[in-house]
Amino acid sequence: MxxxxxxxxxxxxxxxxxxxxxxxxxxxxxxxxxxxxxxxxxxxxxxxxxxxxxxxxxxxxxxxxxxxxxxxxxxxxxxxxxxxxxxxxxxxxxxxxxxxxxxxxxxxxxxxxxxxxxxxxxxxxxxxxxxxxxxxxxxxxxxxxxxxxxxxxxxxxxxxxxxxxxxxxxxxxxxxxxxxxxxxxxxxxxxxxxxxxxxxxxxxxxxxxxxxxxxxxxxxxxxxxxxxxxxxxxxxxxxxxxxxxxxxxxxxxxxxxxxxxxxxxxxxxxxxxxxxxxxxxxxxxxxxxxxxxxxxxxxxxxxxxxxxxxxxxxxxxxxxxxxxxxxxADGPLPEVPEPQAALAAPVTAELTAFTPLEGVLEALGGPESEHATAPSFEELDVDRGLVRYAVTVPGPRAPYPLRASGLRDVAVVYVDGERAGVLTEEEPVLGEPVAGHARVELWVESLGRVNYGPRTGEPKGITGGLLHERQYLHGVRARGLRLDAFAPQRVASLPWGRAG
CATH class of the missing domain: 3.20.20.80 (Glycosidases)
Known part of the structure; x- marks a missing residue:
């Protein structure tokens, strides 16, 4: 001692x-x-x-x-x-x-x-x-x-x-x-x-x-x-x-x-x-x-x-x-060890099939839930991963700007199943206005939580709501997918689809 x-x-x-x-x-x-x-x-x-x-x-x-x-x-x-x-x-x-x-x-x-x-x-x-x-x-x-x-x-x-x-x-x-x-x-x-x-x-x-x-x-x-x-x-x-x-x-x-x-x-x-x-x-x-x-x-x-x-x-x-x-140092330094061999031999893989992200979310994601406004990642118990938000723009109505207020990181937006653009924290408004009636999906991915400074611990996801013109869109459905869902035993159960 x-x-x-x-x-x-x-x-x-x-x-x-x-x-x-x-x-x-x-x-x-x-x-x-x-x-x-x-x-x-x-x-x-x-x-x-x-x-x-x-x-x-x-x-x-x-x-x-x-x-x-x-x-x-x-x-x-x-x-x-x-x-x-x-x-x-x-x-x-x-x-x-x-x-x-x-x-x-x-x-x-x-x-x-x-x-x-x-x-x-x-x-x-x-x-x-x-x-x-x-x-x-x-x-x-x-x-x-x-x-x-x-x-x-x-x-x-x-x-x-x-x-x-x-x-x-x-x-x-x-x-x-x-x-x-x-x-x-x-x-x-x-x-x-x-x-x-x-x-x-x-x-x-x-x-x-x-x-x-x-x-x-x-x-x-x-x-x-x-x-x-x-x-x-x-x-x-x-x-x-x-x-x-x-x-x-x-x-x-x-x-x-x-x-x-x-x-x-x-x-x-x-x-x-x-x-x-x-x-x-x-x-x-x-x-x-x-x-x-x-x-x-x-x-x-x-x-x-x-x-x-x-x-x-x-x-x-x-x-x-x-x-x-x-x-x-106290005495001579040890010899420098030889480089360590790689832990595994290189692996060559050929992609023969894939599962669309929708299928991955269905197989490995959490339950879908409905909320008055968009919930944060924390409310959905998602640390590292992504969340799919879905909301309906009521109609009929004229095209107006769609905004993800308080967006963290990045969101890929689909309107009636068609990719409509990418939103970021700095550019939270969709480039093309959206008319109603329309179904909007936003797939929001976390790019890492802040680790230093006054914004450490800030929430992830859409933290300020979804707006059409100045109007909040309510009745937001959300489903999360955590990265730790990709454990080998769970991935084995994926419904693999053919590449096309």
Whole structure:
């Protein structure tokens, strides 16, 4: 057993000062068969620690419906086997360019702006989840012979809110549920973020990608004592659909890393290895300085221009980082492991049949229901997937503009069975007016829930109603199709139709 503590100037293990050289690797973005290889890559780069988030919505897609929470513990065991300490960031919110920032849609839908606050219903939901999750973490803390050395309270809360009572309640809850290693918070190195996101008596760390001396100077104004740590050193970045791929010059990133370490600080590379957002779990951002503009969906790849690329190979950034980190390592670095073979051989497939989307919805979708106005995805219990809305334009009447008010993402519109156009949040009015009597269908697809900023947790679907001219259209029928309906056993029951 060992003791990890936060000293006045350094982190300490059994009284010995240590510098944390950590790297982010999300177990849920890497196939389990690849964990050992990727962790060895981190060790070979010169790291002594790995950091991971825990996505609540992945493990509890519906209330009480738990999916492989034990994977958290298996990853922590794999990290210990690789000789790495672990920093765990359990949320409940995590950002991470992940659907809804990791918060379940069934929590954010009913609560709206009450999420991530002292609101009793939200805190109660978090407590129920933490009572399930935390035993997988606490039994693997360093003082019990495991690899876990620190646990985060919330995540970048100062970029979102200022509810100190909420943060204090979370910190107390973590301790109550058995967290005995040091707690910490992480925020941008700006006064309003650090004041909004810090907890008295809990280690505060900073997140940035450059200008370490400036960032740490700001942190020191708030915390004159305690070890310095950049909890997220952004050595790369993520990509949005339709945008240019983001790349950071390896030499520039290496110099920024060097500056952090020259400050005597610890560091966590974000990301050391990004992996992939499988299964439609990629999130989205909002454009603009205040993150309240147009929707910007994230791509499936989470390569992140990380030093270990999406396929697990070392990049130029890897070799530059290894040279710098090696100067701070205890002894020679391990050899870089050989690239891991693909998990499966390439598969060639020939399309001989298909099922129209109408048939897929009939076989795998939820029940159709009728509503006075268009329900949101949350009201239909759809997280990732699509919803078909159907409404009748009464007649006879002259052609008028059709509007999907408060539309999220994208809608393909059919009028009397004929495709009539595509609507988006920015262009919610159909190009051609619609006359009555007519049947209108709108197939609305989610492009990822916002994972950062003030619009985190916003509802999906048609959130403001369907209007014909200025008149609301009532009696809307809706049917949802969740992506998790495509489990192999359910897909096998599809009514396959011939390609024509």
């Amino acid at each position: 060992a003791e990890f503590r936060v000293g006045e100037d350094d982190f300490e293990v059994d009284g010995r000062p240590v510098r944390l050289l950590s790297g982010a690797l999300h177990y849920f973005r890497v196939h389990e068969e690849q964990w050992a290889h990727r962790l060895r890559m981190l060790r070979a780069m010169g790291l002594n620690c790995v950091e991971t988030y825990v996505p609540w919505n992945l493990h509890e897609p519906r209330p009480g419906e738990l999916h492989d929470v034990a994977a958290v513990g298996r990853f922590l065991d794999a990290a210990r086997e690789a000789g790495l300490w672990v920093i765990v960031r359990p949320g409940p919110y995590m950002c991470a360019e992940w659907e809804n920032g990791g918060l379940p849609h069934w929590v954010t839908g009913p609560l709206g702006a009450r999420i991530r606050t002292r609101d009793a219903e939200f805190v109660s939901s978090v407590e129920r989840w933490f009572r399930v999750l935390l035993p997988h973490i606490t039994r693997r803390q360093i003082d019990r012979g495991g690899p876990v050395i620190m646990v985060q309270v919330e995540n970048e809360y100062g970029s979102y809110g200022s509810d100190g009572l909420y943060l204090r309640a979370l910190a107390d809850l973590l301790v109550e549920l058995g967290v005995s290693v040091p707690l910490f918070t992480s925020d941008g190195p700006e006064d309003h973020m650090l004041t909004g996101g810090s907890v008295p008596g809990v280690l505060a760390t900073a997140n940035f990608g450059s200008r370490a001396r400036e960032g740490f100077a700001t942190l020191r104004r708030h915390r004159p004592k305690g070890p310095l740590m950049c909890m997220e050193f952004w050595c790369g970045w993520f990509d949005h659909w339709g945008a240019e791929q983001v790349r950071r010059d390896p030499q520039d990133a290496a110099e920024a890393l060097r500056e952090i370490l020259e400050c005597g600080a610890s560091v966590n590379l974000y990301m050391a290895h990004g992996g992939t957002s499988f299964g439609g779990w990629a999130g989205a951002n909002r454009a603009g300085e205040l993150h309240d503009g147009a929707l910007q969906p994230d791509v499936t790849s989470y390569d992140y221009d990380a030093p270990v690329d999406e396929r697990g190979r070392p990049t130029e950034k890897f070799w530059l980082f290894r040279e710098i980190l090696g100067r701070y």
